[in-house]
Amino acid sequence: MKILSSSQIKSCDIATTESGVSSLNLMERAAAKCVEWIEMNFKTTNRFLIFCGTGNNGGDGLATARMLYEKGFDVEVYIDRANLNFKADAEINFRKIKKISGIEIKDFSDFSKTIKEKTVLIDALFGYGLNRKLSGKVKNLVETLNQTTLPKVSIDIPTGLFADKVIEKDSVVFKADFTLTFQFYKRSFLHPETGRFCGKTEVLDIDLDSKFIEDAKTDYFVIDNSIIRKIYKPREDFSNKGTFGKSILVGGSYGKIGAVLMSSLSALRTGSGLTFTMAPDCGNLILQSQIPEAMFISSGKNYICKIEIQDKAIYGIGPGLGKEKQTQKALLEFLKSYKNPVVLDADALNILAENQNLNLIPKHSVITPHPLEFERLFGKTENSFDRIELAKEKAKDSQIFIVLKDHHTAIITPDKKVYYNITGNSGMAKGGSGDVLTGIITSLISQKYEIKEACIFSVWLHGKAGDFAAEEFSRESMLPTDLINKIGEVFKSLN
Ligand SMILES: NC(=O)C1=CN([C@@H]2O[C@H](COP(=O)(O)OP(=O)(O)OC[C@H]3O[C@@H](n4cnc5c(N)ncnc54)[C@H](O)[C@@H]3O)[C@@H](O)[C@H]2O)[C@@H](O)CC1
Ligand SMILES: Nc1ncnc2c1ncn2[C@@H]1O[C@H](COP(=O)(O)OP(=O)(O)O)[C@@H](O)[C@H]1O
Numbered sequence: 001m002k003i004l005s006s007s008q009i010k011s012c013d014i015a016t017t018e019s020g021v022s023s024l025n026l027m028e029r030a031a032a033k034c035v036e037w038i039e040m041n042f043k044t045t046n047r048f049l050i051f052c053g054t055g056n057n058g059g060d061g062l063a064t065a066r067m068l069y070e071k072g073f074d075v076e077v078y079i080d081r082a083n084l085n086f087k088a089d090a091e092i093n094f095r096k097i098k099k100i101s102g103i104e105i106k107d108f109s110d111f112s113k114t115i116k117e118k119t120v121l122i123d124a125l126f127g128y129g130l131n132r133k134l135s136g137k138v139k140n141l142v143e144t145l146n147q148t149t150l151p152k153v154s155i156d157i158p159t160g161l162f163a164d165k166v167i168e169k170d171s172v173v174f175k176a177d178f179t180l181t182f183q184f185y186k187r188s189f190l191h192p193e194t195g196r197f198c199g200k201t202e203v204l205d206i207d208l209d210s211k212f213i214e215d216a217k218t219d220y221f222v223i224d225n226s227i228i229r230k231i232y233k234p235r236e237d238f239s240n241k242g243t244f245g246k247s248i249l250v251g252g253s254y255g256k257i258g259a260v261l262m263s264s265l266s267a268l269r270t271g272s273g274l275t276f277t278m279a280p281d282c283g284n285l286i287l288q289s290q291i292p293e294a295m296f297i298s299s300g301k302n303y304i305c306k307i308e309i310q311d312k313a314i315y316g317i318g319p320g321l322g323k324e325k326q327t328q329k330a331l332l333e334f335l336k337s338y339k340n341p342v343v344l345d346a347d348a349l350n351i352l353a354e355n356q357n358l359n360l361i362p363k364h365s366v367i368t369p370h371p372l373e374f375e376r377l378f379g380k381t382e383n384s385f386d387r388i389e390l391a392k393e394k395a396k397d398s399q400i401f402i403v404l405k406d407h408h409t410a411i412i413t414p415d416k417k418v419y420y421n422i423t424g425n426s427g428m429a430k431g432g433s434g435d436v437l438t439g440i441i442t443s444l445i446s447q448k449y450e451i452k453e454a455c456i457f458s459v460w461l462h463g464k465a466g467d468f469a470a471e472e473f474s475r476e477s478m479l480p481t482d483l484i485n486k487i488g489e490v491f492k493s494l495n
């Protein structure tokens with residue numbers, strides 16, 4: 001799914017109205033979608049307090065208020081009585097509301113924190129039209145609303161956020177439990193500084209102009225099910241182990257054999273035809289007894305001392321590798337003579353960062369840094385939006401794929417496209433989850449998925465397996481190995 005900027009969304013709204021739908025109708029459509037969702041999700045609630053601004057977001061709120069009232073709910077509308085300067089469509093909706101005697105219209109200052117139970121707060125103060133941080137009455141109101149424990153729903157965007165940029169550190173933002181957004185994810189929903197205000201995001205289809213959307217140019221995408229369906233290649237019947245590639249997972253050191261073990265197991269669980277683990281001898285017994293399907297390639301005693309080059313294999317290097325001098329030398333020597341794409345993670349990246357040898361990374365390789373590893377490689381940035389921009393430059397300069405791991409991992413391609421992942425959960429914030437991802441990416445590349453597609457599919461699959469694991473074991477209790485065991489269920493869901 002494309003992510004458009006706020007100015008592109010505005011143009012898309014205009015294109016839609018030019019194709020024959022009036023802007024008032026569009027607002028009606030947007031509100032109807034919100035009401036439909038609200039009815040489905042707040043079955044026992046009977047009272048809605050709707051906070052409206054004077055722009056189109058406020059207009060959506062006013063139309064939502066009317067429709068909820070018509071469905072028999074109790075509704076109170078809160079506005080700034082000192083500023084009734086509504087935009088055209090909002091004005092029409094305000095007049096409609098005024099005619100309904102059953103809807104109370106109150107001033108922001110009338111809101112009391114001691115509110116009855118079974119009440120939901122709906123934020124329609126500002127949408128993507130916000131152009132500066134909140135101040136004055138709206139800021140005070142949002143601060144007060146945030147202090148209540150009532151469920152909170154934002155229409156389109158939590159008030160105080162911009163669609164596609166970071167907020168200042170001291171900004172006040174409505175802290176939603178749910179955000180009902182129209183047609184597109186906004187980039188700010190996907191970044192840590194801003195996404196934490198959105199709660200669960202629901203994208204409501206309001207049928208904006210499909211031709212405009214198809215033609216719109218953007219560098220940013222959300223990985224949705226339709227992308228995955230296009231990428232996924234069901235396993236062929238007329239095949240053998242050679243059909244599904246050879247993965248070599250390189251890593252492990254004394255005390256960290258588990259990391260490369262999990263990578264190897266993940267490669268197997270995602271379909272790798274032949275899977276090898278290249279690890280020091282101290283790992284042999286552990287690996288052979290835990291994963292008999294993987295073959296062992298010995299390299300050193302307690303840490304990797306040499307990375308042997310084999311034909312027609314895809315290498316995933318880094319999990320549990322450590323940074324012993326000889327390991328560093330082995331990695332650098334391998335990279336000096338190996339020219340095919342590789343997957344590099346964890347200490348492989350730290351070794352390259354310390355030696356400033358980024359130019360050794362073969363073209364079209366995949367690197368999978370978390371934010372700190374990224375910083376070690378490429379330097380500090382002010383915020384996560386700047387980090388993505390820096391990653392775009394670096395991916396292009398080095399012609400590599402950067403899988404920037406986070407709550408919403410982003411894949412940055414050499415042609416500067418950014419794909420955000422929306423599967424996964426905080427149960428994955430445990431040592432070992434990254435090792436699993438390295439194994440999956442290596443396995444999919446060895447099965448001849450295009451590198452970009454392998455990255456997209458792997459990150460999605462990893463997160464989805466994490467979601468299944470959380471469902472069964474809880475976020476607290478689930479382990480990276482549970483996640484590996486759930487990969488099969490994810491594949492089943494695709495078949
Ligand atoms: N046809 C459309 O344009 C559609 C728009 N929709 C809604 O329209 C919203 C966008 O509407 P608008 O462009 O009217 O923008 P908003 O309703 O977000 O903001 C209204 C106006 O407030 C002013 N403003 C910005 N920041 C401010 C601040 N910090 N303090 C005080 N005033 C400030 C700006 O002049 C802005 O135009 C979307 O988020 C969505 O909710 C939906 O109705 C769907 C269709
Ligand atoms: N809060 C979270 N929500 C979703 N995914 C997460 C979260 N925390 C971690 N992950 C995922 O788990 C993996 C962690 O990788 P990494 O930080 O390298 O850990 P490790 O090296 O210990 O395995 C990444 O793929 C990341 O996206």
Ligand SMILES: [K+]
Nearest residue numbers: 123126157159
């Ligand atoms: K809003």
